[in-house]
Amino acid sequence: MTTIDQAPPVAAAKRDRSRAWRKMKKNRSALVGAVIVLFFAILAASAPILPIIDPVATSWTAIRKAPSAMHWLGTDDLGRDILSRMIWGARASLMAGVFSVAIAVGIGVPFGLVSGYFGGWVDMVISRITEALLAMPFLIMAIALAAFLGPSLMNAMIAIGLSAMPIFVRLTRGQVLAVKTEDYVEGARAVGLNHFEIMTRYILPNVFAPIIVQATLTIATAIIAEASLSFLGLGQQPPAPSWGSMLNVAKNFLSQAPWMAMWPGAAIFLVVIGFNLLGDGLRDALDPREA
Secondary structure (H helix, E strand, O other): OOHHOOOOOOOHHHHHHHHHHHHHHHOHHHHHHHHHHHHHHHHHHHHOOOOOOOOOOOOOOOOOOOOOOOOOOOOOOOOOOOHHHHHHHHHHHHHHHHHHHHHHHHHHHHHHHHHHHHHHHHHHHHHHHHHHHHHOOOHHHHHHHHHHHOOOHHHHHHHHHHHHHHHHHHHHHHHHHHOOHHHHHHEEEEOOHHHHHHHHHHHHHHHHHHHHHHHHHHHHHHHHHHHHHHHHOOOOOOOOHHHHHHHHHHHHHOOOOOOOHHHHHHHHHHHHHHHHHHHHHHHHOOOOOOO
């Protein structure tokens, strides 16, 4: 007979983690995505200690120079080294992706948890507000919020996080509705645990796998959104480097200096592909229906 101490079983959780890791190792595309993400993460974290040129230092004798031994990726319209700006721009893009999704998860998951667990009028109110927010296109909402808050990287992260939050409310609510009727949750109620303990100890751990997958995929969307906001002048402010703002400048010199647009565009493409491949791999690895 199942008791409250056995649910969810620790041994079963360990087996699930072991099975997920084995499936991840067999998924080549997921490993490729993980390598890409890890490469950019290490590059961004190492920016302050790498022996590279100051990303905001200008040189009037090196304006729009093609890639060379001195400047591996060339220079921009102000003679700034594109390689150093790419590396420092990775910090802005990855930080925006991770922190904006953290905001979305931190707000959306508790609301979804409460909505799915309690139901009734609480669920109705939260669900109607969530549906209204989801009716607005993600990027349009992010642009509107960023314009309202003011142009800065921090405000851009807040705007992206709030725009992505309804996705996690809806996802968490749906998962909670499926889990809250399980036997171990009913057992927790039977022994007199309060609602908070039931939600945090017995429901949340069992709905977190799809949330992790969605968060990984949403980071890719958030990076594109940050680049879009910076392109429009609502994100990272000059002279601080950002891939989006670099593309904004490069659009004026596509024929004279195509490398100015090529490198930040390629970086956005690669890191977004990396997070998407990693997210798809996590989804397959954490799916209990997959052998």
